[in-house]
Amino acid sequence: MKVFGDELSVAALRERTGDLSSVAGVREVELSNGVERGVRAVQLRSSAGLEVEVLVDRALDLGPARFRGVPIGWRSGNGFRHPGLHEHNDEGGLSWLRALDGLLVSGGLDHTLFGDEVDAGHYRYPPKQTVAHGLHGRLTAIPGRLLEAGEVWDGDRCTFRVRGEVVQSTSFGEHLRLTRTIEVDFDGLELRLYDVVDNLGFERTPHMFLYHLNFGWPIVDAGTEFVAPIAETTWRSDSVAEQGVSYRVQPDPKPGFVEQVYEHRLVADDGGRHRVALIRGDSTLGVEVSWDADTMPCFFEWQNLRSGQYAVGLEPSTHHVSGDAAARADGSMTWLEHGESRSYRTTIRVLDGAEATTAARDAIRRVAGQPD
Template sequence: MASQPTPPTTADLRRRTGDLAAFAGVQEVVLKNGREEGVRALILRNAVGLEIEVLIDRAFDLGGARFRGVPFGWRSGNGFRHPGLHESDAEDGLSWLRALDGLLVTGGLDHALFGGEYDATHYAYPPKQTVRHGLHGRLTAIPARLLRVEEDWQESGGTLRVVGEVIQATSFGEHLRLTRTIEIDMFGATVRVRDVVDNLGFEPTPHMFLYHLNIGYPFVDEGTVLVAPITEHIWASESTMQQGVTYDTLPAPVDGFVEQVWEHGLVAGTDGRHRVALHASDGARGIEVSWDAAAQPYFFEWQNLRAGQYAVGLEPSSTPVTGESAARENGSLTWLAHGESRSYDMTIQLLDGEQDVSASGARIRGIGGQPAGAAS
């Protein structure tokens, strides 16, 4: 692969246009029509063809995502529904599946994974002895408050940066805040997500946090492989024993495929980060994801390979797949005191061509191998 040309300087670009927005910038829009009517969004677009949508009114999550015109963020068919349409307690807690769409859907802030009924006496409100949570919590349907939009042009390159705040609160219950920063560089192929969750309330509050990062076609396709420094398969859904689909190599879409979920034990790199990647079968494209291993030590792989759905979810999590009940029982559940916080970050790197994919493989293999059956 030929070496990449040196990006022009900002001064070079200013001599060639009256508006730097011709090359990169942030645009605020309001989605119109149907289920998405009224949803505010930000479109971040840089000078090498990376474009992402930040859904302000859906917890500052990531919607559509493209690189040089090619989508990599999954679309489920649900659309980016207005939060007013969401019923978090409906369908026995599975209504979250009606909001599942786009590149990033975050689980939290006080609950993630499958739902249930849990003790709430720590909130000291006698009529509320328990609280019910649905799948992946309430965060998804809460609109954010837009705090900042920055187009930070430097002499060489620069950064597009947006910051939002989501408050999840109820009287006599949780009062948690998510402050999220999303960045892309003017000439880069990387998306950076940085999050801080803190407790604004005065009662100790459970906290769980999960990134549901959803990759779609053509970055997910027949022969795509998962590359990760895996020590063991800690847990797998029953469906993984019945369909003949391995964790590491994907088939073409399958009619009626039952979702498969794996929890993989990962080795962290010397930088304290976990790294996993999806590589296309021809080595021409891929995506590498990294995150702080201490903040989110657990990793799930979600294979939704059903025709008409077809996606892979890469899911760093603060809590193992056994969920809140087990974490309460064994004492591992995170509780935030008043003013206490937790920080998270995730980097999504687009791999453009054989050289990038090869370097990604070497980077991950340098940390550790993975169980037999994986691609070499």
């Protein structure tokens, strides 16, 4: 393993410390103050300086993330609210915005994108002819059940693993389960996310899934470049034309900035993966996100460049921006029968220094270019 610049065997490392957690490790904690009180979390820390918190009681989403003490994930100011404080139908379905904070906020499991009221006749419960959804669904406010948090050894190689499950269910409605596994190598610069969603119920059930991956300062700063192999941009929010801010190079924070959202159609690499990156203007630091193109074929870029909210979101998605009702109408909705499942693999990798950022940019460029 590479530890503080040296290649060391496990035996050599153990000779130098009585506890490997002095170098890297896994730790279970519970947040204890304010709106976060009672939220369980698991801290993952690699010897390369990658740190991330898995929020067990927030659907096993990802909270704070740092690299050598430098924040990577975005912080909105909301805090990681205890799910008991969440009111799904409040504020016209926009209450999800009060739960938006941290590196990853997942949308799903039966609905993503903006709120909608859709047919519920497939559940065969006469008092429930329709079901109303808020922004990005119910998932993020459901506590998870922790199944595993610890070290996995393969010879001299060590991986830190967190595994748990989140069940979204109601009588006479959906009964979906998310099983999530998160891994970081002992000396790793990347986080690997493996998700499986399966239908535990006996009714045919819609399934939609989205990762709201949020990056803030100092990765996002004036001059930060969004790099992606874009075949075409199929949708833009009205704010793009009104504000004229580049989707590709970020400006300084702007007071009163209205979020800009794009749906980009990406080109997959030879391995069937979509790859995008955010790279600082000085090329000293960046992040690359990659995922399986066949399971999450859609992608949104979210520019929230408002002062005090400054962030860029990279959002792999199972469905287009037109949402739930449109997916049902055009036949693109994913329906899971009893026992059926869908699997997802995503990697978030820190790009440390000019050599790493240049290599990532060049690799994406070899897949496809992108419009100015």
